[in-house]
Amino acid sequence: xxxxxxxxxxxxxxxxxxxxxxxxxxxxxxxxxxxxxxxxxxxxxxxxxxxxxxxxxxxxxxxxxxxxxxxxxxxxxxxxxxxxxxxxxxxxxxxxxxxxxxxxxxxxxxxxxxxxxxxxxxxxxxxxxxxxxxxxxxxxxxxxxxxxxxxxxxxxxxxxxxxxxxxxxxxxxxxxxxxxxxxxxxxxxxxxxxxxxxxxxxxxxxxxxxxxxxxxxxxxxxxxxxxxxxxxxxxxxxxxxxxxxxxxxxxxxxxxxxxxxxxxxxxxxxxxxxxxxxxxxxxxxxxxxxxxxxxxxxxxxxxxxxxxxxxxxxxxxxxxxxxxxxxxxxxxxxxxxxxxxxxxxxxxxxxxxxxxxxxxxxxxxxxxxxxxxxxxxxxxxxxxxxxxxxxxxxxxxxxxxxxxxxxxxxxxxxxxxxxxxxxxxxxxxxxxxxxxxxxxxxxxxxxxxxxxxxxxxxxxxxxxxxxxxxxxxxxxxxxxxxxxxxxxxxxxxxxxxxxxxxxxxxxxxxxxxxxxxxxxxxxxxxxxxxxxxxxxxxxxxxxxxxxxxxxxxxxxxxxxxxxxxxxxxxxxxxxxxxxxxxxxxxxxxxxxxxxxxxxxxxxxxxxxxxxxxxxxxxxxxxxxxxxxxxxxxxxxxxxxxxxxxxxxxxxxxxxxxxxxxxxxxxxxxxxxxxxxxxxxxxxxxxxxxxxxxxxxxxxxxxxxxxxxxxxxxxxxxxxxxxxxxxxxxxxxxxxxxxxxxxxxxxxxxxxxxxxxxxxxxxxxxxxxxxxxxxxxxxxxxxxxxxxx
Amino acid sequence: xxxxxxxxxxxxxxxxxxxxxxxxxxxxxxxxxxxxxxxxxxxxxxxxxxxxxxxxxxxxxxxxxxxxxxxxxxxxxxxxxxxxxxxxxxxxxxxxxxxxxxxxxxxxxxxxxxxxxxxxxxxxxxxxxxxxxxxxxxxxxxxxxxxxxxxxxxxxxxxxx
Ligand code: FES
Ligand code: FES
Numbered sequence: 032x033x034x035x036x037x038x039x040x041x042x043x044x045x046x047x048x049x050x051x052x053x054x055x056x057x058x059x060x061x062x063x064x065x066x067x068x069x070x071x072x073x074x075x076x077x078x079x080x081x082x083x084x085x086x087x088x089x090x091x092x093x094x095x096x097x098x099x100x101x102x103x104x105x106x107x108x109x110x111x112x113x114x115x116x117x118x119x120x121x122x123x124x125x126x127x128x129x130x131x132x133x134x135x136x137x138x139x140x141x142x143x144x145x146x147x148x149x150x151x152x153x154x155x156x157x158x159x160x161x162x163x164x165x166x167x168x169x170x171x172x173x174x175x176x177x178x179x180x181x182x183x184x185x186x187x188x189x190x191x192x193x194x195x196x197x198x199x200x201x202x203x204x205x206x207x208x209x210x211x212x213x214x215x216x217x218x219x220x221x222x223x224x225x226x227x228x229x230x231x232x233x234x235x236x237x238x239x240x241x242x243x244x245x246x247x248x249x250x251x252x253x254x255x256x257x258x259x260x261x262x263x264x265x266x267x268x269x270x271x272x273x274x275x276x277x278x279x280x281x282x283x284x285x286x287x288x289x290x291x292x293x294x295x296x297x298x299x300x301x302x303x304x305x306x307x308x309x310x311x312x313x314x315x316x317x318x319x320x321x322x323x324x325x326x327x328x329x330x331x332x333x334x335x336x337x338x339x340x341x342x343x344x345x346x347x348x349x350x351x352x353x354x355x356x357x358x359x360x361x362x363x364x365x366x367x368x369x370x371x372x373x374x375x376x377x378x379x380x381x382x383x384x385x386x387x388x389x390x391x392x393x394x395x396x397x398x399x400x401x402x403x404x405x406x407x408x409x410x411x412x413x414x415x416x417x418x419x420x421x422x423x424x425x426x427x428x429x430x431x432x433x434x435x436x437x438x439x440x441x442x443x444x445x446x447x448x449x450x451x452x453x454x455x456x457x458x459x460x461x462x463x464x465x466x467x468x469x470x471x472x473x474x475x476x477x478x479x480x481x482x483x484x485x486x487x488x489x490x491x492x493x494x495x496x497x498x499x500x501x502x503x504x505x506x507x508x509x510x511x512x513x514x515x516x517x518x519x520x521x522x523x524x525x526x527x528x529x530x531x532x533x534x535x536x537x538x539x540x541x542x543x544x545x546x547x548x549x550x551x552x553x554x555x556x557x558x559x560x561x562x563x564x565x566x567x568x569x570x571x572x573x574x575x576x577x578x579x580x581x582x583x584x585x586x587x588x589x590x591x592x593x594x595x596x597x598x599x600x601x602x603x604x605x606x607x608x609x610x611x612x613x614x615x616x617x618x619x620x621x622x623x624x625x626x627x628x629x630x631x632x633x634x635x636x637x638x639x640x641x642x643x644x645x646x647x648x649x650x651x652x653x654x655x656x657x658x659x660x661x662x663x664x665x666x667x668x669x670x671x672x673x674x675x676x677x678x679x680x681x682x683x684x685x686x687x688x689x690x691x692x693x694x695x696x697x698x699x700x701x702x703x704x705x706x707x708x709x710x711x712x713x714x715x716x717x718x719x720x721x722x723x724x725x726x727x728x729x730x731x732x733x734x735x736x737x738x739x740x741x742x743x744x745x746x747x748x749x750x751x752x753x754x755x756x757x758x759x760x761x762x763x764x765x766x767x768x769x770x771x772x773x774x775x776x777x778x779x780x781x782x783x784x785x786x787x788x789x790x791x792x793x794x795x796x797x798x799x800x801x802x803x804x805x806x807x808x809x810x811x812x813x814x815x816x817x818x819x
Numbered sequence: 820x821x822x823x824x825x826x827x828x829x830x831x832x833x834x835x836x837x838x839x840x841x842x843x844x845x846x847x848x849x850x851x852x853x854x855x856x857x858x859x860x861x862x863x864x865x866x867x868x869x870x871x872x873x874x875x876x877x878x879x880x881x882x883x884x885x886x887x888x889x890x891x892x893x894x895x896x897x898x899x900x901x902x903x904x905x906x907x908x909x910x911x912x913x914x915x916x917x918x919x920x921x922x923x924x925x926x927x928x929x930x931x932x933x934x935x936x937x938x939x940x941x942x943x944x945x946x947x948x949x950x951x952x953x954x955x956x957x958x959x960x961x962x963x964x965x966x967x968x969x970x971x972x973x974x975x976x977x978x979x980x
Contacts (some may be wrong), residue, residue: 043912043913043915044912044915046920047911047912047917047920048904049920050917050919050920050923051894051898051904051908051911051917051920051923051927052854052894052895052897052898052902052904052908052911053852053853053854053855053893053894053895053924054854054895055854055920057853057856057921059847059853059857060847060853062848062851103876231920231955232919232955233856233858233864233919233922233953233954233955233956234858234868234919234921235857235858236858283919283920284919285856285919285920285921286921286955286956287948288920288955317860318858318859318860318864319860319861366908398852474972489942505951538918538919538920538956539918704915705915707915708915708918708956708957708961711957711958711959711960711961712918712955712956712957712958713958715955715957715958715959715960716955716958718958738859738860738861738863739861739863739864739953740861740863743951744863745957745958745959746946746949746950746952746953746959747945747946747947747949747950747952747954747962747963748946748947748949748950748961750959750960751959751977752942752959752960752963752964752977752978753958754978755978777958800973
């Protein structure tokens with residue numbers, strides 16, 4: 032029987048009511064008395080030297096309150112990078128300055144040159160047009176390999192080259208890997224591109240800055256996945272505002288997918304300008320502005336080689352990747368192609384020798400950072416494509432080849448420095464074969480062929496490292512932050528509870544799922560528990576939501592805090608019941624003396640805590656509120672197997688997704704409805720990457736895909752119903768809930784199976800020489816490949 | 820500035836707007852009805868859909884002045900006055916047809932109109948009808964399912980083998 036409340040129940044989302052009735056409170060819905068509007072004048076060239084900016088005419092225009100340029104930020108910190116990667120030779124990465132407004136040069140289309148603050152947006156926009164900017168255009172650096180050539184133009188004049196770092200992992204394995212590949216019975220090689228994407232949460236970014244002169248306090252309302260991180264980065268590194276004078280609020284946020292993790296120039300600007308002008312300042316991105324200022328995702332160019340012995344066992348893996356950083360280092364950019372990518376290259380397989388090389392490159396493009404999956408989709412894509420290609424080359428069944436090489440014993444220490452705690456890759460593959468109805472595929476293929484269509488089936492596995500992350504470990508790897516999380520459980524006198532959590536919900540349904548956990552632990556009704564998040568003045572601390580970490584890390588903090596509550600509540604109960612503490616049991620919201628019918632209710636105990644007339648005051652304090660910080664001891668390792676079935680029109684190259692199935696192991700699940708929704712959404716984005724989405728620059732660095740007219744977002748007709756299953760659960764061994772995280776799996780696990788399916792369809796027509804097509808698999812690309 | 824008046828969710832409202840003021844700006848900024856959202860600047864996403872004189876309209880494509888005298892329904896006017904959700908709204912909650920909620924007002928407005936015109940649409944008809952509404956969170960699965968359920972169709976077998 033499915034449960035109807037608590038852990039495991041598909042509780043309906045309580046946040047839905049406000050979203051369904053138009054009463055949500057998104058950042059753009061916030062209007063502050065006396066607010067002004069800022070419009071950013073952005074570079075329309077990819078690379079240029081700023082000779083002069085003349086704002087005098089603009090400053091005299093009606094409604095203008097202030098105009099700012101890079102000169103106003105001299106001596107003020109730039110946007111910091113939160114992760115320092117050390118290269119193969121033990122040197123720190125090259126780390127350029129990232130001014131809030133451009134200083135000296137513009138480095139990508141969209142780089143902000145000046146900011147005009149006015150009484151209305153229209154006035155700000157009109158005045159921006161009157162700013163005279165003299166920019167001397169410089170040759171743009173767009174292609175990563177060309178950027179590394181001797182004599183290439185440099186994005187940053189003060190760096191030695193456009194190379195951010197040349198990273199090797201594990202460097203000590205390199206010689207052995209080279210040797211194994213040289214001596215292998217078979218080597219499969221694949222060169223591929225992981226296409227640049229734009230995350231495109233439907234809510235564009237917004238920032239409202241406010242300053243209260245009477246107490247010298249600044250408030251920033253912003254579309255963020257992690258308000259405390261923004262407070263820390265902006266307060267300490269950019270504007271020099273101490274935390275107790277800076278409040279950051281991220282109210283309802285309309286999707287994030289990674290791109291709202293980072294600290295952006297516009298946030299720092301509105302906070303800065305509000306102080307300078309003593310007026311609130313509001314910025315709302317247009318969608319076109321989002322395309323040229325939100326951090327982009329992916330953009331890797333990779334060569335991967337898989338070595339196999341004569342029995343088709345994987346013996347070694349070597350990859351070389353060029354990873355685009357864009358023009359500046361976004362907050363977590365350096366970590367994505369390295370620690371979130373190289374460490375995942377073992378995938379689900381017991382390949383003994385692995386070497387990963389990554390060259391991170393500066394180009395005159397928008398900065399690239401984490402997008403749903405962040406590094407793990409790139410790892411999964413190349414690995415699962417090369418395994419599929421190997422199976423075709425060797426003439427073996429791609430599923431059998433995978434099964435043969437599966438890791439089967441846990442814990443398993445990979446050659447790329449991580450230890451998987453649990454998993455059962457055979458079980459998820461068995462489940463996939465069942466739910467995808469692999470047995471029925473041949474018949475469906477015949478039906479398609481009878482219509483003149485080709486049909487293909489593609490499968491892939493994935494593993495991801497979630498629950499980010501053990502602080503001491505990531506500290507060694509270059510993180511400039513801890514990655515724990517925090518929760519405060521505040522029990523009120525009448526027994527209702529407010530839980531202040533550091534995780535931020537922007538679609539994940541924390542307001543519903545988190546109370547399920549606390550309700551389960553206390554045996555009280557979910558409706559008595561409220562989640563508070565997204566406001567640095569209300570919650571103790573928090574590193575926010577990304578990396579499928581909310582429940583695994585912040586949820587664990589919440590469990591720890593609730594355990595402290597239970598401990599104290601039992602003390603109070605034992606006093607009220609005149610029994611020894613060890614004999615008190617808590618069940619269904621009742622404290623009972625074991626083996627007796629003596630009991631007090633939850634509400635009696637909470638009331639006693641706040642009205643301590645009959646209370647052990649000599650032993651414990653009144654009140655019932657506890658905080659816990661939780662730092663995970665390892666990553667979590669969700670895994671699974673995905674299957675895609677496509678139909679391909681050989682006349683046009685058009686691919687349609689006919690069926691899609693996903694078998695995931697997320698460990699324990701708190702709310703299956705929410706988990707399935709997360710997987711659906713991830714698959715939708717993965718199909719988008721595989722078939723439709725592509726962020727394209729021309730050779731001059733002009734962004735060609737800067738609106739929904741040119742950037743193809745997946746729409747309802749582009750995707751089918753998905754069959755998803757998460758019944759194969761091997762609980763995480765090192766967090767109290769046994770949960771692994773489900774937010775990114777769909778996006779990580781789906782692109783390879785789509786491409787594998789298309790290659791299968793094409794080869795089924797006899798065109799065996801078509802072994803790879805780069806994403807997105809647009810009709811043009813597929814058709815061209817088929818013409819050979 | 821031209822004066823204009825209209826009926827929004829059954830209430831007479833009036834205001835002023837310049838010739839280039841969009842209906843969505845008038846709703847959000849002048850009337851402070853922020854349930855209607857703006858997700859793009861090229862009339863592609865559908866976050867801004869409202870009903871104008873009985874038709875589903877992208878309010879970012881219509882000037883406020885053109886709506887002078889019109890009957891407008893926004894997402895704020897869909898539930899019953901006592902707060903009871905409409906059947907489309909209720910189905911979206913029951914079938915988890917929303918995550919971040921940003922596309923949701925437009926989805927609900929589009930779906931509500933669809934079911935008025937086509938009381939029992941097929942999956943393909945629904946998907947086709949949503950071509951002007953982008954959702955980045957749900958992968959559309961539960962949106963399509965919710966609309967089918969709202970139309971009274973049995974959705975228990977969807978995507979179950
Ligand atoms: S805001 Fe109207 S279609 Fe996007
Ligand atoms: S629910 Fe977030 S965009 Fe649709």
